Amino acid sequence: MEYHVLTLFPEMIQNTVNTSITGRAVKSGKISLHTVNIRDFADNKHMRVDDYPYGGGAGMVMQAEPVWRAYESVRENSRAAKKGKRPRCIYLTPQGKVFHQTMVEELALEEELVFLCGHYEGIDERVLEEVVTDYVSIGDYVLTGGELAACVMIDAISRFVPGVLSNEESAQFESMQDNLLEYPHYTRPEIWHGKQVPQVLLTGAHGKVEAWRREKSIERTKERRPDLLQKNRPLTVAYFSPTDGTKKAAEILAACLTQSPRMLDLTRRRNRKQEMVFTEKELLLAAAPVYAGQLPETEPGLFTNLRGNHTPCIVMAAYGNRRYDDTLAQMKAVLSARGFVCIGAAAPVIPHIFSEKLGQGRPDEKDREAIKRFAVEIKKRIEQAEEHGFQEIPLPGAPDPAPKEIKPVKKSFDREQCTNCQACVQKCPVNAISMETLAIDERVCINCMRCVKICKAGARSFDASATALHLESLYLQPREAEFF
Ligand SMILES: Cc1cc2nc3c(=O)[nH]c(=O)nc-3n(C[C@H](O)[C@H](O)[C@H](O)COP(=O)(O)O)c2cc1C
Ligand code: SF4
Ligand code: SF4
Structure with missing residues (x-):
């Protein structure tokens, strides 16, 4: 993170930021601090940068030109300029939006930030119109200048810059x-x-x-x-994940949203039978893998045991780098019909159970960064909804697609290896394995491969090599996670 601060008192910023944890972060290169003295851009021999206000009244006003030139000196060399954009420029003012935690997390996702610190009665409005992207206040009181407010923001934002806090500090x-x-x-x-x-x-x-x-x-x-308690919104993660790929992706998003999510494992048959009711003050994350472009077919249907009460929900369709087709739309339809309001959706790529190449190592660092951004967006949507109510988002795909038939995958069972521990019988998400014979009923089996993964004795295996070859010939190019 690069901070640029336009100020009349650079030493005030330097002394504060170069101390303690932010000072340590500057030394280790996790953040950088560049102060620009606006006075260096004055165009008169007395180096004055203020003048009397038009229309009269008390106090002085900072002139537009020196502020503009100071800003331009930063903008010209900014990362944003290299991409043909303007850097995000924050003007500290009691007239701004009040600084709060979601704003901290959102600003921490930027690569660079410019802070503009005013003094006297303020800055000529015309230059503010040209350079400022965000007007921010740190509270309902007036300071003598913007420097202390900029330091407060830099301190709070830096805590969310990766590597600034040690693991121990940030895990708290x-x-x-x-x-x-x-x-x-x-x-x-x-x-x-x-x-x-x-x-x-x-x-x-x-x-x-x-x-x-x-x-x-x-x-x-x-x-x-x-x-604050009024705004607290407990998160439940209701997930179906026979081989844990979906669960991992859901956990990453959940950790960005809350410190203590409630995990509801719908892979367990018992949990799908119990009706669960949610209030409008909760948040649901519903996550499932994509099977043939749709929701896996279970009995009772996935998420049908959940009842919302205008409860906001996020749907997540995790897929093995082929396509997610109708899954998100289908999830939204199932949940909307049961009292939930779908306010966001994610389609992350996860390892494909049938291929060692598709989706391997996903979600990776880039995915995690994108998930983090999405979580901040969700928090903003929730905050906005406190005032205007929740908005249901449009999603691609058919909400009620005709079921697709999935060809059974070739499975083998080695009775010699089997210890008859019954784990596969109990953990099969659709009860397809006979308790007595341990045979799989292919009419019920959804080919999730959970039984193969959980058998500690290695008695079960599958051969999806033909499917893998076919998929790899078409879908090897890594796809980007998508968010709505
Ligand atoms: C029967 C079956 C069908 C699948 N169909 C698709 C698909 O259409 N598109 C896709 O990208 N991945 C597909 N996958 C891969 C899964 O979405 C996912 O990568 C993983 O295998 C299952 O997730 P889990 O680890 O949470 O159980 C399929 C997997 C299975 C078992
Ligand atoms: S989990 Fe493996 S060892 Fe246990 S009953 Fe099933 S096949 Fe046999
Ligand atoms: S029997 Fe079929 S549905 Fe059951 S765990 Fe095995 S692969 Fe999954």
């Missing part, structure tokens, strides 16, 4: 994440001023400590910032 529960405040902290000594550290923290029981922290965090938010 964050105040503001999930719209919850942090739980209280304690360190040695165990008793101070007669006050004992809460007993649960001394037990070493990780699960109990986590539960206590979550409870305290909710309690504290209720007490100190009830307005």
